Amino acid sequence: MGSKKKEIALQVNISTQELWEEMLTSKGLTVVDVYQRWCGPCKPVVSLFQKMRIEIGLDLLHFALAEADCLDVLEKYRGRCEPTFLFYAGGELVAVVRGANAPLLQKTILDQLEAEKKVLSEGRERKVIKDEALSDEDERFSHQKDEGEEEDVVSSEKSCTLAIIKPDAVAHGKTDEIIMKIQEAGFDILTNEQRTMTKAEMRLFYQHRAGEEAFEKLVHHMCSGPSHLLILTRTEGTEDVVTAWQTLMGPCDPDVARRDQPDSLRAQYGTEMPFNAVHGSRDREDASRELALLFPSFKFSDQVPEVAQGKSLRWICRTFFSFTVIDAVSRSTR
Known part of the structure; x- marks a missing residue:
């Protein structure tokens, strides 16, 4: 060096x-x-x-x-x-x-x-x-299970969700600012990957909106440049991570966000629909589906261990997504 x-x-x-x-x-x-x-x-x-x-x-x-x-x-x-x-x-x-x-x-x-x-x-x-x-992770994980701590370890407040910093915010150079605000709001970022989406991915991702007039415009925007894909969790507070992320994002329409929640991310970084800077899963079911689609090689059962009170994040996410979702993750293809 x-x-x-x-x-x-x-x-x-x-x-x-x-x-x-x-x-x-x-x-x-x-x-x-x-x-x-x-x-x-x-x-x-x-x-x-x-x-x-x-x-x-x-x-x-x-x-x-x-x-x-x-x-x-x-x-x-x-x-x-x-x-x-x-x-x-x-x-x-x-x-x-x-x-x-x-x-x-x-x-x-x-x-x-x-x-x-x-x-x-x-x-x-x-x-x-x-x-x-590195040496005691598996021993600690097994010890927690043997002691029957699942009820203490797994709670509705400790789970994972997907966040996307959209191409409009990335193009405007706002990625680092948004990530810092996410961390300051009490979220932990398990992974952060920059990726340009494909139309096939986005049509499947937004399939629940396929009948809407703005569907193709939304798909085109999401594929127009690189996005940042984040997996979020929370180790503090009592609010569910999906709900907390929805709150930090604010209303979908940036104009509504600026009026009703001026401190939200969409109010600060969004311009107009669909250029509203960030995406978040609507609920837990959506979070598991979206993560399985966009992170097919991500093994939720192998996540890194410790969060607040020494609990195992790997065990939290394993239980939250369930073995059905883990199977879907392993079987998914890009």
Whole structure:
């Protein structure tokens, strides 16, 4: 990571074991975004990393990307839907952050950078960690089931839903703003994928509106450019995630939203129908159908484990979608 070319890039792409070992020799702190090929790197945090790189400088803070499928050292991270950031200093793992949580990432970077500076300048002992979630996830999941905690773990407040940032909002450069507002409203983003939809997908997606006059216009708009597809959950509050997302979006018509819910996303980012910036599932049944259609390879039974009170998100989503939906996900084709 010492060459001029690599310093210019914000995030160095680590694609081989040799590059991984070179990263471990870097002086200072390196934040590695470990990602899956099917969903790509975590884009919402790039602006934060750029800001911190400018404020802190190049000497002791480095950022990298690593695809889990390319490196044997990351084998245990394969197939995980939640963004994962590994913090390395002196060739050792010193912190882990899961989820695109900008405030937590910023705090962790500053804390670990300060700790590493003391290691380098004062000879302090570096606090090395192990990612315990990798080793005890299955044991904890089994233990919860054996204790009969299903009723406590699975509740109507803890579930998943689909959110789409539509092509109009993406084209206007509002994606990062909307994602930050989603996080500030108490949602956790399990996955965020940029994708341009096909007409076949959208006709099936909106089949319940096939008889409407605006159907073809809606389909054309949704296929007109890239969208951002997000899977949302909530770990705080008592409101169901589907209802909470509907509330944050606001009324479908941006004009109505501006009149009745001026703080909603559609009021702030929508213009006119169908350019209303965001989509959300109408209810739980819709959420399961839409997710099965747009994420056919997404295994809800394998989601990353911990949410509030140490409960298993994997178990929450497994029960919410039921084995019938999981079967539909595995059988769906694009």
